[in-house]
Amino acid sequence: MAVAIRSIPTLQGEDAERFLKEAEYAEKNERKQDFGDKILLVRKFLREQGF
Structure with a gap:
């Protein structure tokens, strides 16, 4: 018997646009x-502490 695949939430609208804008900014940021x-x-x- 197959198990149902859960739907994966995706960003849409303004949230998606804001996410892409922030991702592009972070990628181009020269002050990394x-x-x-x-x-x-x-x-x-x-390592010295034994962890």
Whole structure:
């Protein structure tokens, strides 16, 4: 017996337009932050603490 597939909610109207606008802005933003070095520092700290 097949299980019914749940419908996936989608954005429509103004919400969809606002989402796309914000996504495009974030993609083009030149002030992106690189957290790579901070992530490595936290991993090192957690490793030292036994996590």
